Amino acid sequence: MTVSGTTEAPAGTATAIRLDGVCRRYRDGDRTVTALDAVDLRIPVGRFTAVMGPSGSGKSTLLHCASGLDTPTSGTIRIGDTEITGMRETARTRLRRERVGFVFQSYNLMPSLTIGDNITLPLRLADRRPDHAWLHDLIGHVGLRGLLNRRPSELSGGQQQRAALARALVARPDVVFADEPTGALDLRTAAEVLDLFGRMVSELGQTIVMVTHDPVAAARADVTVVMSDGRIADTLARPSAERLAHRLARLERGAA
Amino acid sequence: MTPMLVPAWHMARARLSGLVAVVCAVAGGAAMVTATGVMVETGVAGGVPPQRLSAADVTVSASQYVVQDEEFDVLLPDRVPLPADVAEVVAGIPGVAAVAGDVSFPVTVTTGSGTVASTGHAWEVLALGAAGPGTSPGEDEVVLDDDLAARAGAAAGDTVTLRAGGHETTVMVSEVAALPGTGLYLSSSAATTLAGRDAGPRSGTVDALVVDVAASADVAATADRIRAALPELVVATGATRGDVEHLASGAGRATLIGLAASMGGTVSLIVGFMVAAALSVSVAGQRRELALLRAVGATPRQVRRLIADQCTLVALAGLPVGVAVGYLSAEWFGELLSWAGLLPEGMPLRFGPLPGVAAVLTSLLVVRIAAASAALRASGMSPTEAVAESKVEPRRPAPWRLRAGLAIMALSAATGLTPLLLLPGEAAVVSAVTGVVPGMVGLALAGPSLVRAVTGRLRRRLRPGGPVSVWLAVHNSHGYALRTAGGITVLALALGLTVVQVHGQTTMSEAVSAERAAGIDVDATVTVAGGTGDRTLVDALSDRPGVTAAVPLIHTSVVWPYEQDGKARAEQYPVSAFGADLSALIDLGIVDGDPRRLTGDTVAVDAATAWVEDVSVGDRLDLILADGTPVSPEVVAVYRRGMGFGPIVASADLITAHTGRGYDTVLVAGDVESVRRWAESTPGVSVRAGVSAAGLGDDGLTPDQWVNLVVSAALLGYVLLGVGNSLVAATTRRRGEFAVLRLVGATPAQVRRMIRRETALVCGMAVVAGLALSVPVMSLLGWGLLGHPWPQGPPWLIPATVALVCAVAYPAMLLPTRRALRSSPTVAVAVA
Ligand SMILES: Nc1ncnc2c1ncn2[C@@H]1O[C@H](COP(=O)(O)OP(=O)(O)OP(=O)(O)O)[C@@H](O)[C@H]1O
């Protein structure tokens, strides 16, 4: 079942990202694995979208393609009005660092740089001056004030993930993607980071797309996309955590 | 096989680039150890097989050595004769069937077509034993070896003139034959006369006695009996007879051992250094896996075992190639030595298994030690620490490294430079040059802290709006100071070593040239074939119109025995022995005494040697001449130009009176053309303008300096290969880092630019460090030897070496970066 997410978005809401018929196949020896199978998806601006699904269902692949980190085998992807499929690596990277932020499960900070330098790295790469007021606010938001001169190895996992989030937001991207950002964190820290994501949407109007395995986390989202076998199985608007858990359990049994 | 060997192998496969570096370092090291080993083995057991003396069962000769305590005995270059009447003693020993005296002497052969130099022998030696070749020459006859006959253009029945040691005789060629030894053969009495054994200082002596053992007697037992009867003489059988026949063979062996000893130290330090560097890169690359192993329950011991096993495995892969290359390069090096005249022509190298075995054992030992120290950190941490640290390298270099490194650098500078300040001379050059390698070890220890300090300063000075590639490069070099310093140290080693080795040689040769240029005023050099010149010849030259002065010269050497801490020691010096009127042509830079007194049993000594040995004018020195004759000449002058003329200058009389040797060279001032015309009518002499033919010129590097340069070049190649590999391995390891940068928005071009800047930083710091360690030493050397602080030598050397170092570093860092950038960053970040 392939469902477009448009029904859930109020008319007139702008589209941040749009995927049309996106396929991604991996060549694995002489076998091909279809990680994404003709996916259509519209991510509305200013909303918190959660992506759920069993392991191996293609969530990470979806995020990598949608963010321009990876290129689909076929189909088109637009960030805002710009089609990124068919762009060359360098042009895509330039667009990506202006318009997209990414948060990984393993924080992927540069060990040799301080937290402050890690956060502003995307700006430096884009040769942009940091907007000091925004930077100040952002660091306040993620709660890293006073830790900017430390190295990643001197921070806790939660703090590192906050720094990664700040890095993703520093260029004021149109969309922030997060792939299981709380997957490596304990429950309390995970809840704090999720709170932070929530506030980014509500207070700053940031568009966020987040992969999570936690129904409670997904329940905070405006829209939840459920994936299965490389397709979008469901698009649910503000589902309850119980309903999501149930849906996932069914999918996983089906997959088993 | 230990159970950890299987994971060791799997991990080895996963970290290929790091291990390739180890393989290369080990293989190159084994090659150099093997080649050095071949030289030692040849030096100890090799030699030219006997030819002329092959018919003899036993030879009896005088010892060619001046005995030293604890060190290799000093080999005398000229034949030490023994009294001919010893033959009567030998003949009386049971088992001896016949005894003959062997004499060899330099001789010139003049035929209608010209004059060639050769060596004369007594026929008797060939004819000893069962069946000698051909018929023995009569009193007025000579037998020529076919090679000599071809050179001289003589055939059987021709009449030739022989000149040797002031004698001249005309004889008929009775036979031309393929003989076991080269040269010409005379009857015993004719040979004795021409060899100067019937009168003069060598009267009643022979070079050796050759013994024919009776068919019924045992050779070894007879030799033992001779030995017992004549304990102070050398009794040889079998292959060692070759050394008696070919003095150069013994000299070549001594050269090989000396070379191996002088190279051995530097080679082993550098091999240890490079293997340790490669291993630490390889182990650092696997830190994550090792940490995970610790986390899943491997004990520190098991981790150490694992690393040691893996390194041994890898080393074993490199060893066969290394040993094979070692044997091949030894062969090639042997040819180089023959070309340089340091090894006699036709002296084969010995390729026994011992050098290979020694190379394998020492390599494995070095690998085990280096692996143990590289593994120490990875195995010593708690598992959680290990996992946490596996992502970043240790943040701060251990403080003891800085202190120890600085201490070692200071110490090596002090020990290397002190002799230079006290006594500039050849020994000082050697100590300054060898002091640089320990200095590099110090730099390797202190390097990370120094890199942190330098890049820390740079970091604070970066312009805020500057290019991000520079900014990243500086931060990376700072954050990964250990990794950065690893590359820098080895590049600096390559640069510093080259500068020191080459400039050490060139500065010294320049110092020699400068002193000679100032002290020699000679227009032509007359070379006398076979070293048979005498007073008549010199007088004839002086009487030529247009010739203002003619000074005879003998190139020889003396041994200066002394006592040190109650132990017998001896030092051998090359010596120029001049005729009495040398002051007309040569200015030694006299500081005391009178060079005009340099006649009879006298010598002059250079000021530095006089100071060290506490000698002054009027003293007598106890010396041993090149043929073993003990002499006690009086010191009549002390001179300043010791680099140009060596530590001792002798009176030619000292040599001629005691050894019967003639002049090999005459230095002439005046009209060269007049000398040339004279030479045309004088057989056995050749004329060259200037003094280079006398070995006193300034025509650059001597053959042994060339050999040193070749050794330096080989070491440089090895070091550069090692550093290239290490850089490739270290850069390949950074795939994850590059992926993260790209995920955050760096374009591949930006990453490449960053690496180019990092390479520039690494090269820049390496150049500064390499020059800082080498240029001051060279400046002091130049200052001490030449009086000005800029080192001598080709001006392109430093720029060219810098360029070479960069030419290795750039591709070694950029190519792996390009390869890493080809894979998708999402994949790369997952596997890194
Ligand atoms: N580089 C690759 N090469 C081959 N197959 C791949 C590669 N990356 C992903 N896949 C396959 O594509 C499918 C989707 O993978 P993906 O990582 O998107 O799953 P996921 O939903 O993120 O799973 P998880 O919840 O475990 O992270 C899987 O079957 C996976 O094995």
Ligand SMILES: [Mg+2]
């Ligand atoms: Mg995933």
